[in-house]
Amino acid sequence: MTSMTHPEQGSESKHISIAEPSILDLQNVTISYSGKAAVRNVSFPIAEHKITSIIGPSGCGKSTLLRALNRMNDFVDDVSLEGTISYLGENLYGKDIDPVTLRRRIGMVFQKPNPFPKSIYRNVSWGPQINGYKQPLDDLVEHSLVQAALWNEVKDRLHESALSLSGGQQQRLCIARALAMSPDILLMDEPCSALDPISTSHIEDLLFELKSQYTIVIVTHNMQQAARASDYTAFLEMGMLIEFGATKQMFTVPRQKRTEEYVTGRFG
Amino acid sequence: MVPLTQKMTLPEQVTSWLMSDARTQTASEASAVGLSLKKGGIRWGEFAIQSSLGFCALISVITTIVIVFVLATESYSFFSDVSPIDFLFGTQWVPLFEPSSYGVLPLLWGTLVITFGAAAIAIPVGLASAIYISEYASARVRTIVKPVLELLAGIPTVVYGYFALTFVTPVLQNILPGLNVFNALSGAIVVGIMILPTIATLSDNALRAVPDTLRQGAYALGATSFEVTTQVVVPTGLSGVMASFLLAISRAIGETMAVTLAAGATPNLSFTLQESIQTITAYIVQVSLGDTPADGIAYKTIFAVAAVLFLLTLILNMLSQWVLNKYRAEYD
Amino acid sequence: MQKSRVSGTPYIDNLVARRRKARLFRTLCAGVTWLGVVLLGLLLYQAGVDGIKWLDWQFLSSFPSRFPEKSGIKSALFGTLWLIALIAIISIPISVATALYLQEFSSKGRISRLIELNISNLAGVPSIVYGIIGLAIFVRGFQLERSLISGALTMSLLISPVIIIASREAIKSVPVNIRHAAYALGATRWQTSWSHVLPAAFPGILTGVILALSRAIGETAPLIMIGALTYVAFLPAGPMDAFTALPIQIFNWVSRPQQEFHELAAAAIIVLLAVLLVMNAAAIYIRHKSEQKLK
Numbered sequence: 001m002t003s004m005t006h007p008e009q010g011s012e013s014k015h016i017s018i019a020e021p022s023i024l025d026l027q028n029v030t031i032s033y034s035g036k037a038a039v040r041n042v043s044f045p046i047a048e049h050k051i052t053s054i055i056g057p058s059g060c061g062k063s064t065l066l067r068a069l070n071r072m073n074d075f076v077d078d079v080s081l082e083g084t085i086s087y088l089g090e091n092l093y094g095k096d097i098d099p100v101t102l103r104r105r106i107g108m109v110f111q112k113p114n115p116f117p118k119s120i121y122r123n124v125s126w127g128p129q130i131n132g133y134k135q136p137l138d139d140l141v142e143h144s145l146v147q148a149a150l151w152n153e154v155k156d157r158l159h160e161s162a163l164s165l166s167g168g169q170q171q172r173l174c175i176a177r178a179l180a181m182s183p184d185i186l187l188m189d190e191p192c193s194a195l196d197p198i199s200t201s202h203i204e205d206l207l208f209e210l211k212s213q214y215t216i217v218i219v220t221h222n223m224q225q226a227a228r229a230s231d232y233t234a235f236l237e238m239g240m241l242i243e244f245g246a247t248k249q250m251f252t253v254p255r256q257k258r259t260e261e262y263v264t265g266r267f268g
Numbered sequence: 269m270v271p272l273t274q275k276m277t278l279p280e281q282v283t284s285w286l287m288s289d290a291r292t293q294t295a296s297e298a299s300a301v302g303l304s305l306k307k308g309g310i311r312w313g314e315f316a317i318q319s320s321l322g323f324c325a326l327i328s329v330i331t332t333i334v335i336v337f338v339l340a341t342e343s344y345s346f347f348s349d350v351s352p353i354d355f356l357f358g359t360q361w362v363p364l365f366e367p368s369s370y371g372v373l374p375l376l377w378g379t380l381v382i383t384f385g386a387a388a389i390a391i392p393v394g395l396a397s398a399i400y401i402s403e404y405a406s407a408r409v410r411t412i413v414k415p416v417l418e419l420l421a422g423i424p425t426v427v428y429g430y431f432a433l434t435f436v437t438p439v440l441q442n443i444l445p446g447l448n449v450f451n452a453l454s455g456a457i458v459v460g461i462m463i464l465p466t467i468a469t470l471s472d473n474a475l476r477a478v479p480d481t482l483r484q485g486a487y488a489l490g491a492t493s494f495e496v497t498t499q500v501v502v503p504t505g506l507s508g509v510m511a512s513f514l515l516a517i518s519r520a521i522g523e524t525m526a527v528t529l530a531a532g533a534t535p536n537l538s539f540t541l542q543e544s545i546q547t548i549t550a551y552i553v554q555v556s557l558g559d560t561p562a563d564g565i566a567y568k569t570i571f572a573v574a575a576v577l578f579l580l581t582l583i584l585n586m587l588s589q590w591v592l593n594k595y596r597a598e599y600d
Numbered sequence: 601m602q603k604s605r606v607s608g609t610p611y612i613d614n615l616v617a618r619r620r621k622a623r624l625f626r627t628l629c630a631g632v633t634w635l636g637v638v639l640l641g642l643l644l645y646q647a648g649v650d651g652i653k654w655l656d657w658q659f660l661s662s663f664p665s666r667f668p669e670k671s672g673i674k675s676a677l678f679g680t681l682w683l684i685a686l687i688a689i690i691s692i693p694i695s696v697a698t699a700l701y702l703q704e705f706s707s708k709g710r711i712s713r714l715i716e717l718n719i720s721n722l723a724g725v726p727s728i729v730y731g732i733i734g735l736a737i738f739v740r741g742f743q744l745e746r747s748l749i750s751g752a753l754t755m756s757l758l759i760s761p762v763i764i765i766a767s768r769e770a771i772k773s774v775p776v777n778i779r780h781a782a783y784a785l786g787a788t789r790w791q792t793s794w795s796h797v798l799p800a801a802f803p804g805i806l807t808g809v810i811l812a813l814s815r816a817i818g819e820t821a822p823l824i825m826i827g828a829l830t831y832v833a834f835l836p837a838g839p840m841d842a843f844t845a846l847p848i849q850i851f852n853w854v855s856r857p858q859q860e861f862h863e864l865a866a867a868a869i870i871v872l873l874a875v876l877l878v879m880n881a882a883a884i885y886i887r888h889k890s891e892q893k894l895k
Contacts, residue, residue, distance in 0.1 A: 072484060077407070101615060104490030114481035117504050126499065127489030132614035174485065181489055317790045318705055324697035325706070328719050328764070331757055335729065338736045393632050400629035413637065419880055420640055422811070424818025426847045427869050430854045431643045434650075434862050464636060494622035515724070522726025524821040525847075529854055549728050549821070556735070556825050574732045578725065585724035589717070 018232065018246075020047040023185060023215050024069065028083035031064050031073065037239055038064045041083070044234050044244040046185075051207060051216045053230035053247070055223065057262070061239040062219045063111075066187050069217065070106040071099040087185075104131055107178035108187040112194045113170035115162035115177075120145075120154050123162045123173055124180045131181070140180055148176035149206050168199025175206065179214075186210070188218040192225065204229050223263055227251045235259050339578055342571030349565055355572065361535035361551075363569045364558075374535035375573060378452070378545035379580075382527055385456025385541065386463055386520045391513055393460075394467025395502075398509070401468070402475040403497050414469065421465035429529030432458035437530065450532025450544035458526050463516040470515065474508020475501055507591045514588035518581045524549035548573045644873070651866030659867055663833040664849060668860035673868050675832045679748070679843035680817060680875075682836055686752030687759065687816050692809055695760045696798075699767035699805075704793050723761035730758045731825025739826050746827035749839040754822050759812040766808020770801040803890035807883045814879040818872065820847040846872045 022045035031039040039061040046052050054062045064073065071092060073079045085092045092102060115123050124141045133140065141158070145151040150172040154165070162173055171191055178186055192200040207216060207229050220226050226233055226247065233247045235256075243250060243259045254260040347355070350370045358371015401413055437454045441447045478501050486496040502509065532544030533554050546554070552570045662672025698719075706712040734754030744750040774797050782792040798805075823845055832844040846868060853865035 070488060072488065075484065075487065098615065098619075100490050100492055100619070102490075103488050108484075108488035110481055110485060110488075112481060114479065114485040116482060116485065116500055126486075127491070130491050130495045130499070130618070131489075177485070177489065311788065314788050314790050318701075321697045321701035321705055324694045325701040325715055327694055328698060328722060328760065329715060331760075332718050332722060334737060335725065335733050338733055339729075342736065393636055396629045397633040397636060400626075400633040404626055404629060405633075413633065415884055416637060419877070422814060422818070422876060422880060424820065424847055424872065424876075426818070426820040426851050426854070427647075427873070430647065430850065430862075430865055430869060433854055434866075435643060435646060461636075461640065468633075468636075492618045492622035494625045495618070497625070518724055522728065524726070524728045525851060529851070549726065552728055552732065553821065553824055556731075556827070570732060571736075574729050578729050581724055581726055582721060585721055589720060 018045055018047045020050060022046055023048040023088060024217075025086045026065075026083070027086070029065070029068065029085060030082040031061070031068055032080050032082075033064075033076070034078040039068070039236075040239040042234075042236070042239075042241045043083075044241060046215065046217055047232060048215050049211060049213075050231040051211055051218060051229055052232040052234065053226040054217065054219045054234045054236060055221065055226045055262075056236035056242075058221060060236045062221075062236050063189055065236065066189050066217060066219045067108075069185070069187055070103050070108055072103075072108065074099055104181055105183055106185045106187060107181055107183035109171070109174050109178055109189065109191045111190045113167055113174050115165070115170050115173050117161065117163055119159045120162050120165070120173060121158040124176050127177060127181045144176040144180040145173075147179050147210065148172045149202065149209070150176055166199070168195050168202060171195060171199065171203065172206070175203070179210075183214065185215045185217065188216065190219055190221065192220070192222070200225075223265065227263075235262065237262070335578070339571055339575040342568055343575045346565070346568035346572045349568070350572075359537055361546075363566055364555075368565075370569065372548075372573060372576060374537045375546060375548045375551055376576070377537050378531070378535065378550070379521055379547040379577075381452050381541070381545060382456050382459055382523075382531060382547055383517060383520045385452065386459035387513070387517055389457060389460030390464045390467050390516060390520075394464045394512075394516070395471055395509065397464070397468040398471035398475055399497055399502070401472045403493070403501060414472070417465045417469050421469060423462075424525075425462060425523060426525040426529075428458050428462045428526040431461075432526055432530030444542065447542050448532070448544050450530065450534070451542050452531050452545045453541040455527045455531030455545075455547075456541065458530055459520050459523050462523065462526060463520050466516045466519060467512050470512030471505075471509045474505040474512065477508065478504045507594055511588040511592045514584050514591065518584035518588070521584070522549065522577065522581050524553060528553045548577045647866045647869050650863050651868070651870045654863055654867035655870055659864075660871075664831065664844075664852075668858070668864055671861075671864055673846065673849055673871065675835060676844050676846045676849035676868070677871070678835045679828075679832070679845040679848075682748050682839075682843060683752055683755065683845055684813055684817060686748060686839060687755045688809075688813060690752060691756040691760050691763060691812075694756075695763035696767050696805060698760075699764045699771055700793055700798070702764075703768050703771040704797060705789060719761050719764050723765060726821075727758055727819050728821040728825060730754055731822035733757070734822055734826045744840070746842055747840045748836055748843045750826050751823055751828055751843065751845070752839070754826055755816045755819065758819065758822060759816050762812040762815065763805075763808055766811070767801070767805045770804025770808065771797060773804065774800040803886050807887050810879050810883040810886075814876050814883075817875060817879075818847055820851050823848050824851070846875075 024046040026045070027043050029039060029042045030037055042065065054066060056062050067073045068081055069085060069092070073081070081093055087102075087106070090097070116126065118126070121141055124144050125137045128137065128140055142151060142155075145154060150169060153169060154173075157164075162170065165173060171194075175186075175191070192203055195203070204225065207218070210216060218226075218230065230247045232245065233250045234244045235242045235250065235258075237258065243254060243256045245255070250259060251263050254263060355370050355372050357373065358369060359373050360369035360371050361374045362369045397417075401410055401417075405413065432454050436457055437447070437449060437451065440451070440454055440457075444453075447453070482500055482504060483496055486500045491500075527547045528550040531547065531550065533546050533550055534544040535551070536543060536545045538545075551573060555566060555570050659672045660677065661674050662670060663675050664673075665671045702712055702715060706715075731754060734750060734757070738744045738750040738753050739746060744753075778796050778800060779792055782796050787795070828842075828844055828848050832842060836843045850865045850868045850872065853861040853868065856862075
């Protein structure tokens with residue numbers, strides 16, 4: 001085993017502090033699938049109103065980690081989590097935590113666009129509606145679609161099927177759908193991996209726009225995207241956190257050799 | 269191990285193949301020995317096999333033609349004796365006694381009563397079971413319940429007829445005193461139980477085909493399992509679910525033995541479920557059990573009512589396929 | 601619009617009610633499923649209890665009789681065995697050939713789509729309609745009388761669509777690169793189909809065939825239509841002989857008013873279901889085996 005993947009060095013990043021207040025705090029998080037650890041002893045904070053990207057080679061556990069942040073792993077059999085993830089001081093995995101309420105606050109956009117086979121309008125309005133939203137839905141739908149930079153493209157066809165949209169539009173619709181819940185945190189699991197470069201740049205622009213209002217955690221294996229779009233970066237390899245820090249620092253003066261090799265494209 | 273440098277001696281056949289004319293080095297050499305990539309004659313063996321396979325495929329078409337032809341000609345000769353108007357709109361079905369009357373409505377009514385009754389039981393229960401198996405049950409439970417349901421779908425209908433007569437009707441008679449031994453209610457219940465596994469397994473397949481990403485998308489918005497199931501999963505798989513309903517209803521319409529045994533043989537236009545009725549299928553059985561002469565009008569009636577039955581089920585099956593194809597188009 | 605933080609959201613807190621609804625719904629679905637399974641189990645158990653006391657060697661080795669205690673299913677059992685053998689001989693080659701033709705040989709044009717549509721419609725035609733066709737064509741038209749061969753031909757028409765559909769699925773699921781590998785070696789379509797596609801599809805085809813035959817074993821209506829419901833106190837010696845079959849015998853006994861005959865029917869049902877169970881178990885086993893092989 002090389003020194004770079006030594007667990008001691010992995011947990012070193014725990015001591016790294018960030019300038020902004022943190023909204024999520026991961027402490028010694030270990031996630032296992034039927035006993036096999038996919039994420040090992042990971043700790044880092046997530047800064048409020050910033051974009052944090054999680055990078056690393058495929059299979060490093062980054063998606064698993066992201067899905068732990070709003071307890072989507074609950075739907076996978078045999079997943080167990082040790083350690084704590086605290087959201088404004090409350091442990092997400094505490095006994096009295098209701099995952100439904102939690103997901104209302106911490107929204108998610110998935111790797112592949114997954115609009116419901118309903119109209120564009122219903123896709124956006126559905127979440128608020130079931131959650132007892134009592135104000136005019138039209139305004140909310142419009143606002144969310146505007147925020148997701150999709151409004152101009154769809155305003156005349158709100159009642160058409162969401163499946164009639166292009167892949168990039170569908171993904172922005174999924175973002176609008178998540179935004180309609182006005183979550184505190186938006187989790188994005190490789191949101192551009194199924195999209196063409198133009199749609200990708202649309203969505204990256206969108207991330208900058210959204211930063212002022214939302215905390216965003218994005219998983220990506222696209223280095224440029226991480227470097228362009230995020231404020232903080234966590235680098236995972238084989239389930240362990242190799243390095244965490246401000247993105248600018250990580251991509252210019254990485255502390256770990258392994259990080260340098262990865263961000264410069266020498267492996268992964 | 270044979271050292272690589274050692275020259276290997278090849279068997280005779282191999283060397284002769286390697287030396288033969290069939291192996292040529294260049295195109296000109298190939299044409300010189302008469303080899304060409306151009307088509308030769310027809311491969312007769314291949315052609316014969318292909319034709320006989322094609323003939324087998326044709327048999328299914330011939331079957332359909334025969335079914336339609338037999339039903340059409342016999343019905344035609346029936347309608348030369350009985351006016352189609354009397355047949356389609358008559359309210360009396362008395363084919364075997366004088367004065368005879370050939371109004372198909374009582375038989376149609378009997379069929380519809382059984383079918384609707386069965387659907388009223390099987391659709392909600394079948395869908396609920398499908399939802400349970402696909403959305404809630406653990407993998408372990410699923411691997412047990414699914415084959416059990418498939419097994420139940422394979423129980424012969426005559427066995428269901430036995431259940432109707434020996435268990436369902438006596439139990440119902442305890443609850444509803446004065447219930448006829450042969451009654452529509454018991455028939456409907458048993459047919460409902462019979463088509464239930466069909467609905468449950470086919471709807472389960474349809475719900476399982478709904479991509480998991482949609483469920484996750486809905487859960488990520490803070491939906492409960494009830495909302496995810498009823499507002500996302502079922503609407504998405506709806507065409508498959510509907511197709512299973514239609515298929516099951518078509519089965520109920522064509523169902524014979526259970527209704528013959530349970531519901532009796534009294535053509536009846538009444539609105540009560542407690543009396544004996546007769547379905548189209550039960551009538552056909554009744555005629556074939558008696559010794560009807562092949563040229564008599566009673567013999568021809570079964571073709572006329574069978575034609576009605578054939579058309580009803582055909583329409584439902586086509587409808588169910590149409591619904592399913594629509595569904596497929598949505599996902600491709 | 602200001603984003604929400606913990607409180608002050610535009611949402612009303614409806615979660616308690618929603619969760620209760622979700623729990624209720626889940627319980628309802630589970631309850632209904634188990635109720636159905638238990639109810640059917642109960643029915644089967646009751647039939648078992650009623651029939652088991654009649655089930656002995658005497659029952660298996662006697663011909664039907666007016667006297668319940670002397671009655672048995674010998675002729676019905678033999679009739680069913682004869683029938684299944686004949687149906688298998690007639691329907692399997694034709695159906696598998698049809699499936700192979702449609703999947704591997706025919707051009708995917710309008711005609712093959714028409715044949716497909718036709719087959720799926722045939723699969724939905726009520727069994728009694730097949731019975732009527734069998735009566736008109738085989739019994740009366742071809743003068744085959746009320747014989748085993750009439751019954752077997754009628755039943756073959758009935759189950760062929762089922763075998764064709766199952767076989768096509770099995771053939772379709774054979775990976776395409778197996779075919780390409782064979783074609784790349786200069787094999788013809790038939791050589792490829794016979795040596796590679798059919799062997800690979802064999803477990804799936806076999807499963808379909810077993811399920812279709814088990815359907816044929818239980819079918820009653822078509823046999824009644826071709827006139828198999830007669831008193832038969834001898835064993836058929838050839839395909840042209842008259843016959844009876846298990847479901848027919850069950851129908852006969854159920855439709856009599858006496859309790860004893862109902863119990864005889866229950867005993868015959870046990871035998872019939874046992875045969876079906878064994879066949880289904882074989883099908884499930886084969887499917888399981890081949891799934892494991894693919895992994």
